[in-house]
Amino acid sequence: MAHTVQAQPPVAAGRLALHGLSVEGVNQCVHCGLCLASCPTFAELGTEMDSPRGRIFLIKALAEGRIALGASTAGHLELCLDCRACETVCPAGVPYGRLIEAAKAEIERQRPGGVLRRAFRWLNFGLLLTSPWRLRLAATVLRAYQTSGLGWLVRRGGLARLLPGTLAAGEALLPPLPPARERAALPPRIPAEGARRARVAMLTGCIQSVVFGAHNRATARVLARNGCDVVVPEAQGCCGALNAHGGDHARALALARHTIEVFEAAAADAVVVNTSGCGAHMKGYGHLLADDPAWAERARRFAASVVDVAEFLAQEPLRGPLGPVPMTVTYHDPCHVVHGQKIRSEPRRLLAQIPGLSVVELVESDWCCGSAGIYNLTQPAMATRLLRRKIGHVVATGAEAVVTANPGCILQIRAGLAAHGATTRVLHIVELLDQAYGSASRGGASGEASGEMGRGSASRGGAST
Ligand code: SF4
Ligand code: SF4
Incomplete structure (x- = not known):
């Protein structure tokens, strides 16, 4: 899968922007503070600059060129989870998620960090997430690391503690990789059972497909039981959510364009997603590509077709029979x-x-x-x-x-x-x-x-x- 990484078209002169991304939404904030009680980092630290209102203040000041992106400012912004709890309670409709993604992209441009950090990001964002086959290969290697006992030795022998920060945290959080049969691709089409309700295309995800292939199979079965012809586009890859949240904006755009192209060809009534970060991100493709005349309308149409699996299934009563799960x-x-x-x-x-x-x-x-x-x-x-x-x-x-x-x-x-x-x-x-x-x-x-x-x-x- 080859992705063309294109530059984001420039934001119109005079509009507030960071990394070429509009942050005009900062002006919607009326500083009421209603979001503070819902912010996990503010709840833990109690500091204004680790609250949504404080971060919005920083983003506006950065975009207006009133402050520089020093270590302290970057630290407050990087500590944001991008959980968007503040959006839910904001009465002024501040599009906080878009603001923090623009800020994080600007941090990556101005403060890319040392060699190790850049290597970690390149490995994940540039090498693995952009290529399903490289991700599958990595999963095979990691499975061998886990099942051979090498992983146990690394942890038991204290070697994990010698790994640099992010790698040590990654090693500790590494999930048990399932056997190859659970990582295998889904069939391209799973036929509906009973009266046909819809033709849906399913996102199988990047990490999801190698770690939780069983969830994808369960999703396809449940959709089929509820009358869906499920198509699984073979050429799909990562939707770009992790890149976007991590400030890797150019690759996020390339992955979004590829995803739209692949799912348009599936000609489905809806694109069903069972991973929340991917679903939320794909529903935002219209905004992500709004300033690209060649893609804006396609992205908007595609985004309107994306639906979370629970959201889709709850539109009608579940088709029975459902057995007991005590x-x-x-x-x-x-x-x-x-x-x-x-x-x-x-x-x-x-x-x-x-x-x-x-x-x-x-x-x-x-x-x-x-x-x-x-x-x-x-x-x-x-x-x-x-x-x-x-x-x-x-x-x-x-x-x-x-x-x-x-x-x-x-x-x-x-x-x-x-x-x-x-x-x-x-x-x-x-x-x-x-x-x-x-x-x-x-x-x-x-x-x-x-x-x-x-x-x-x-x-x-x-x-x-
Ligand atoms: S709730 Fe909305 S308007 Fe009020 S301070 Fe928070 S972001 Fe600003
Ligand atoms: S996205 Fe989450 S962590 Fe970030 S400011 Fe909003 S509520 Fe706080």
């Missing part, structure tokens, strides 16, 4: 579902339809867990503080499992629970729905799906943890 769970709202896409009731409505399932509410369920893209690698201290806060609330529910909808949250919460010694499982919502369909099949005469689309870890008791 379990008590709690639900963690991923930031880019609840704040980025304003989806709050839909996952809960789906869970309420599973027989035998008991759902207990989680305190601060829409509070960031500290994962936030690669935030837990770049800002491990704050990420750990937020994770401890989240785990305390999860454990207090007494639930057997936390249900959520984003690979980053799953990995982060799983690591936090393990460090806490808790046995609580962490499940993607589609795994639970898939279990309910599997449970109904076992109770009936039809048996479970098998072969390419057969149930993986989800049907083995939700063993995603």
Whole structure:
């Protein structure tokens, strides 16, 4: 997959911009402070410059050239999770997510850091996320590292502590890579069961496809059970969300253009996404490419077709039969579902339809867990503080499992629970729905799906943890 990295067309003269990206939205802020209580970093630190209002002040001052991008200013901006909780409560409609992405892109331009940091970014943003086959190769190598015992030796022998900061944090958070059959590509088409409701194209994601292939299979099965012809475009790759959140703007644009091209060719009624950061980012392609005359209209049309899997399934009652899943769970709202896409009731409505399932509410369920893209690698201290806060609330529910909808949250919460010694499982919502369909099949005469689309870890008791 070759991506053409083009420059962003210039913002009109006189408009406030950073890194060529409009930050005019800073002028919508009326400094009311209603967002402060919802900001995790402000709650932890209590400093104005680590609040949304303080950061907006910094972004405006930078764009107007009144301050330089020194270490202190960059530090306050980099500590932002881009969780967008401030957007949810802002009465003035400040588009905070777009402002912080522009600021982070400008930080990358002015303060690219030392050799190690640049190498880490090039490896991830330039090499792995831009190429599905290189990502698959890396997954194969990492799986060998884990299963050969080398990983155990590195940790046990204390070698992990010798790795430079980001690599050490990355090694600690490395998820167990599943076997090759779970990382294999989905079939190009999974036919609808029963009366046909829609033709949907599915994003299989970059990290998602190599770490949580089982979630993708569960998603396709659940969609098919609900009357969808599911098409899986083979040429798809990363949507560019991680690049955009990490300030790698030029590659984010290239990946967005590629994604639009590939999914347009699928000619589907909707593009269904089961990873919250990707869904929120793809719904924003219209803004991302608004200043590019060749792409603006295509991007806007594409963005309107993107739908989160829970949002899509909740449009109609789930088609039965759903079998019992006798379990008590709690639900963690991923930031880019609840704040980025304003989806709050839909996952809960789906869970309420599973027989035998008991759902207990989680305190601060829409509070960031500290994962936030690669935030837990770049800002491990704050990420750990937020994770401890989240785990305390999860454990207090007494639930057997936390249900959520984003690979980053799953990995982060799983690591936090393990460090806490808790046995609580962490499940993607589609795994639970898939279990309910599997449970109904076992109770009936039809048996479970098998072969390419057969149930993986989800049907083995939700063993995603
Ligand atoms: S709530 Fe909105 S308008 Fe008020 S300070 Fe925060 S960002 Fe500004
Ligand atoms: S995006 Fe999240 S961390 Fe950043 S200012 Fe808004 S609420 Fe705070």
